[in-house]
Amino acid sequence: MDPQPLWLTFRLAALTTLILLVLALPLAYWLAYTRFRGRVLVEAVIGMPLVLPPSVLGFYLLLAFSPSYAFGAWIEATLGLRLVFSFPGLVVASVIYSLPFMVYPLQAGLQSLPASLREASYTLGKSTSETFFKVLLPNCKSAILTALVLTFAHTVGEFGVVLMIGGNIPGVTKVASVAIYNEVEALNYSVANQYALVLFVVTFVILLLVYTFNNRLLRVRYPA
Amino acid sequence: MSDTLLDITLRHSLSTATGQVPLKVDFRVRAGQIVALTGPSGAGKTTLLRLLAGLVRPQVGIIKVGNETWLDTEKKIQVPPQQRRVGFVFQDYALFPHLTVRQNLTFALEKGQNPAVVDELLSQTELGQLAHRKPAQLSGGQQQRVALARALVRQLAEPSVAGPRVLLLDEPLSALDRDMRLRLQELLLQWHRRYQLTIILVTHDLAELFRLADHVLVLEEGKLVREGSPAAVYAQAAEAEGPGLYGEVLACRVEADHALVQALMQGAIHNLRLPRHLAESMTPGRAFWLRYSVEAPIVEWIK
DSSP: OOSHHHHHHHHHHHHHHHHHHHHHHHHHHHHHHOOOTTHHHHHHHHHHHHHSOHHHHHHHHHHHHSTTSHHHHHHHHHHOOOOTTSHHHHHHHHHHHHHHHHHHHHHHHHHTSOHHHHHHHHHTTOOHHHHIIIIIGGGGHHHHHHHHHHHHHHHHTOOHHHHHHHTTOTTTTOOHHHHHHHHHHTTOHHHHHHHHHHHHHHHHHHHHHHHHHHHHHHHHHSOO | OOSEEEEEEEEEEEEETTEEEEEEEEEEEETTOEEEEEOSTTSSHHHHHHHHHTSSOOSEEEEEETTEEEEETTTTEEOOHHHHOEEEEOTTOOOOTTSOHHHHHHHTOOTTOOTHHHHHHHHHTTOGGGTTSOGGGSOHHHHHHHHHHHHHHHHHSSSOOSSOOEEEEESTTTTSOHHHHHHHHHHHHHHHHHHTOEEEEEOOOHHHHHHHOSEEEEEETTEEEEEEOHHHHHSHHHHHHOOEEEEEEEEEEEOSSEEEEEEEETTEEEEEEEEGGGGGGOOTTOEEEEEEOSSSEEEEEEO
């Protein structure tokens, strides 16, 4: 078994999760507290990857990223980046594809906090950003953990989008889920099984850790 | 004591169970006063407090505090809550669950302020032993003491913040048992004297109101219906007609020539024989003043 696809998968998932955390925090904050009426529209757009077939999303991203179309050409001209059939392209696509898995838990976590926490911090003289980092986030640990894990796991499990815009280039875009598919196609069931087993075990261990940790968090915060 | 500290004129719209009700209040508070804000629920008491703290923006209004203007909707002045420097105690205490008691207090310090005040407040509230605990490990009374202490940290820390020390309390003691309530009332009165605080508190408890406040504002459906000293607002009639007793109807039974009323008065259950014509209005839960004049008992309803 070539470990390359596994390594690529986890690198992609880790990068996607990191980028999404930075992007989703302000977005979730805005969604949780804004009174802007157009909020539902934004929520619906963010939620699209949840229901859209990955091949549909992949297809449109393929068109968008392609240098023969305006956006892809512009990216290539300004940043020197080609997003089709490349690792950076996979990262960008994964960020879009996993966006709701990061934003929704964070938003729900923020909304579940009593408004008085935020207001108390304001009356104690703290700015919005200080309140966000020192009061709101520390009390959403469980939501943050859930968001991180869901995003990571969802990116690991990505298949349709990757295949559409990344193809199957070893060491560049051939992630584990695609490798499994290839090995099955070639009737190499034992190699496919090795990849599958690694993903299976890693995913299970992550979830086990999350539940253990989350239960502990909950116990500390809400003793009987 | 005689100078006006807060000068308040506010117009706002209250969302209540029965729809939108306009909130319309004008009042003044003198420096060092303890003002009780009372009235039925949904009257706008909490909203009024939040408007003062800057947590809600009114449709129209002016709030002047000493020489400062916190709010003037016409001139588009709206000082944010951070800069109003009021101490606010929330009904649910709003302690930060992830911080210990001590950290909850030090959180309130501004940059460069001396943390010595935290120890002072901890010892005054007898929380020194509990300083390392998280709020979830405290009783209701202890949590309330933390909330009160935290609201004062910023105003008392050296170098002291310029401007008045205003404390806004939203039903601060309502969830506590009677003993704890009396102890905390005593603490509030001590602090009021020691630190020259001006306090506005929302309360439903008449005993508390009489014990703490030197001025009462009665709010009903967004309007100030009565204002004055507790004695003037509640007990004027009592002075004229002899002592009255505050009671709440528990049950009422109509007998041949009188109504037999079971009422909660002064913490005990009493059976009253009252004129029969009163029976109809004696529905359980109603509060009243009972006075005995020469001829017959007089019952006054409290809304």
